[in-house]
Amino acid sequence: xxxxxxxxxxxxxxxxxxxxxxxxxxxxxxxxxxxxxxxxxxxxxxxxxxxxxxxxxxxxxxxxxxxxxxxxxxxxxxxxxxxxxxxxxxxxxxxxxxxxxxxxxxxxxxxxxxxxxxxxxxxxxxxxxxxxxxxxxxxxxxxxxxxxxxxxxxxxxxxxxxxxxxxxxxxxxxxxxxxxxxxxxxxxxxxxxxxxxxxxxxxxxxxxxxxxxxxxxxxxxxxxxxxxxxxxxxxxxxxxxxxxxxxxxxxxxxxxxxxxxxxxxxxxxxxxxxxxxxxxxxxxxxxxxxxxxxxxxxxxxxxxxxxxxxxxxxxxxxxxxxxxxxxxxxxxxxxxxxxxxxxxxxxxxxxxxxxxxxxxxxxxxxxxxxxxxxxxxxxxxxxxxxxxxxxxxxxxxxxxxxxxxxxxxxxxxxxxxxxxxxxxxxxxxxxxxxxxxxxxxxxxxxxxxxxxxxxxxxxxxxxxx
Numbered sequence: 001x002x003x004x005x006x007x008x009x010x011x012x013x014x015x016x017x018x019x020x021x022x023x024x025x026x027x028x029x030x031x032x033x034x035x036x037x038x039x040x041x042x043x044x045x046x047x048x049x050x051x052x053x054x055x056x057x058x059x060x061x062x063x064x065x066x067x068x069x070x071x072x073x074x075x076x077x078x079x080x081x082x083x084x085x086x087x088x089x090x091x092x093x094x095x096x097x098x099x100x101x102x103x104x105x106x107x108x109x110x111x112x113x114x115x116x117x118x119x120x121x122x123x124x125x126x127x128x129x130x131x132x133x134x135x136x137x138x139x140x141x142x143x144x145x146x147x148x149x150x151x152x153x154x155x156x157x158x159x160x161x162x163x164x165x166x167x168x169x170x171x172x173x174x175x176x177x178x179x180x181x182x183x184x185x186x187x188x189x190x191x192x193x194x195x196x197x198x199x200x201x202x203x204x205x206x207x208x209x210x211x212x213x214x215x216x217x218x219x220x221x222x223x224x225x226x227x228x229x230x231x232x233x234x235x236x237x238x239x240x241x242x243x244x245x246x247x248x249x250x251x252x253x254x255x256x257x258x259x260x261x262x263x264x265x266x267x268x269x270x271x272x273x274x275x276x277x278x279x280x281x282x283x284x285x286x287x288x289x290x291x292x293x294x295x296x297x298x299x300x301x302x303x304x305x306x307x308x309x310x311x312x313x314x315x316x317x318x319x320x321x322x323x324x325x326x327x328x329x330x331x332x333x334x335x336x337x338x339x340x341x342x343x344x345x346x347x348x349x350x351x352x353x354x355x356x357x358x359x360x361x362x363x364x365x366x367x368x369x370x371x372x373x374x375x376x377x378x379x380x381x382x383x384x385x386x387x388x389x390x391x392x393x394x395x396x397x398x399x400x401x402x403x404x405x406x407x408x409x410x411x412x413x414x415x416x417x418x419x420x421x422x423x424x425x426x427x428x429x430x431x432x433x434x435x436x437x438x439x440x441x442x443x444x445x446x447x448x449x450x451x452x453x454x455x456x457x458x459x460x461x462x463x464x465x
Contacts, residue, residue, distance in 0.1 A: 101128040102135040113141050115190045116154055119182055123192035135161040139175070147243040150184035151193065153221060181221040181244070196225035199299050204270045204292050205259060207300040211290060212257040212274060215309045220244040223311060228293060228301040235311050241448030247383060248309050252278040252375070260287065268294040269303075276307065329404045330360045339401040342366035342442060360403060360446040367440040367458060370396035374463070375432040376423075388416045388426050389452070390437065403446055414442070414453040425460035433465040 011033070103121045117138065124136050140157040147153055159175045181194040201207035207226055214223035220239050223246060224232060248254075260273040271291050278284040288307030292300050305311075326340035330349060337344045342364035350359040372392040377384045390413065392400070397412040416422040416439075426435070439455040 100125045101130045101133050104135060104137045106137050106139050107141075113144075115188070116141055116144070116152070116182060119190040119192055120156060120180070123195060127195070132162060133160050134163050137161065143240070145240075145243050147220075147245045152182045152184065152190065153244045154180055154182070156180050179221050179224060179244070181219065194219060194221040194225065196221055198225075198229070198301075199297070200225060201300050202298055204294070204300045205262070205272070207292055207302060208259060208272050208274060208290050209257075211302050211305065212254065212276065215246065215248075215254040215276065216257070218246040218253065220246045220311075226302045227311070228303040229295070231303060231311075238311070238448070245383070246309065252284070252308075253381065254278060254309065255280055256282070274307075276309070326398065326400065327402050327404055330362065331357070339364070340399060341368060342401055344401075359448065360444060362401070362403075362444040362446075364401055364442045364444075365440070366442075367438060368396075368399050368442070369436070369438050369461070370399060371436040372396055372434070373432065374426055374435045374437075376426050376429050378429045384415075386429055387419060388422045390414055390416060390435070390439075390455075400442060401444065403444060406446065412453065414439075414455050416457045417441070417443075417454045418456050422457045422460075425457070425463055427463075433463065435463045436461040 011030075101124065103124050105117060105121075109117050120138060120141075128136060137159040138156065139159055141154050142157070143153075143155040145153050156178045157175065158178065179196040180192060182190040183193040184190055200210055211223060211226045214220070214226065220242065221244050224235070224239050224244075227235070254276045256277045258275045258277075260275050262270055262272045264270050269291070270293075271289065274288045274290055276286045276288055278286070286307060288305060288309070290302060291304040293303045294300050328337075328339050330347065333339070333344060333347065335344055335347055343366055344362060345365050346361075346363045348359075348361040349357065352358045370390075370392045372390060374388060374390050376388045377386065379385045392412050400412045402412070437460050438458040440458050442453070442455040444453050445451045
């Protein structure tokens with residue numbers, strides 16, 4: 001066919017007659033012009049006849065395709081029979097490695113834990129690197145608490161199974177108990193909000209920012225996750241006893257923060273100064289000190305911090321600055337004893353199973369005139385919404401009875417018990433300022449819950465911004 005096309009290129013294309021039958025003159029002219037070789041003459045004549053019958057359409061298309069191989073008559077061989085065309089078989093795809101880690105549940109899931117398990121499986125599938133972990137086995141979910149809002153906290157026992165070649169040097173190895181906080185969605189399903197992994201930050205400023213974020217969100221699970229393993233072990237019961245919530249001892253919530261400075265103490269230890277802002281205008285602030293260290297796996301953790309936003313039970317107070325007669329041992333006093341200017345009217349003590357003192361509720365009679373700051377919280381403030389709190393200054397704090405080894409600190413703060421009466425004197429929700437007041441019936445509520453010391457307002461002597 002290539003030879004035929006090549007030979008036909010220089011020929012004029014005659015126009016067919018109405019009957020599509022060429023005239024004799026046209027045929028004879030074509031024969032005369034193709035007497036060079038017998039083979040060529042035969043093929044040329046045959047091709048001319050075909051071309052004329054088909055109106056030149058098909059062959060004209062072939063003219064546009066240049067020959068790629070020059071053939072001679074000796075090269076021509078009979079065509080091979082063509083095998084019938086078979087539809088292609090469905091290709092078998094190459095095996096593709098899964099991009100998700102395998103999740104198994106190794107315990108009977110009760111109805112109340114089903115949402116938790118589903119949320120965990122979804123989170124672990126998305127967050128676990130299958131190149132490092134081959135399988136995660138959920139072994140148990142326990143100690144479920146609901147600290148407030150739409151949040152749920154649970155302890156999750158799980159086991160990481162890894163490829164043998166990945167075991168060395170990987171921190172997530174074997175069984176782990178992880179404290180996890182879930183957020184309830186509008187459709188009543190749950191999603192993991194905080195997964196207290198040990199591998200949170202490989203940069204020191206990153207772990208400090210996470211610590212500050214826990215204060216802003218009042219998220220005790222996140223704060224606990226930022227801590228050094230030794231500190232975690234000491235404070236686990238305290239966080240659990242507080243239902244995994246954080247409340248500033250002055251009743252304030254961190255709005256923003258800024259790392260002010262940092263100092264490298266050694267290769268694996270740094271100290272940060274962090275400015276915590278309690279309002280958007282940055283007028284009410286506190287400078288907190290945060291110490292971080294790097295563990296053997298390369299991740300940074302908070303080993304110590306000092307601020308009004310202490311972890312539950314951290315840095316027990318020495319009660320320094322208080323007058324000796326106002327500091328009392330609750331296990332040694334009795335009802336009727338006079339402590340400072342107040343008289344003990346009732347006393348309730350509760351102990352842990354190991355004999356440690358768990359809670360103290362002590363009520364006093366007597367009046368005190370004190371000065372300090374007040375805060376009227378807005379309705380939306382968690383735990384303290386639409387309530388008025390008072391923070392006596394350092395001199396006034398010395399007048400109040402104080403527990404020996406009170407882990408909440410030496411600065412007294414209390415909620416005004418008769419709120420409706422107090423609201424007549426302290427403006428609108430969201431207001432705060434200086435005040436001098438007279439109070440009575442002071443009560444110490446040293447209880448691992450969202451309960452504060454309380455007193456009745458007798459008189460608001462002066463109230464100002």
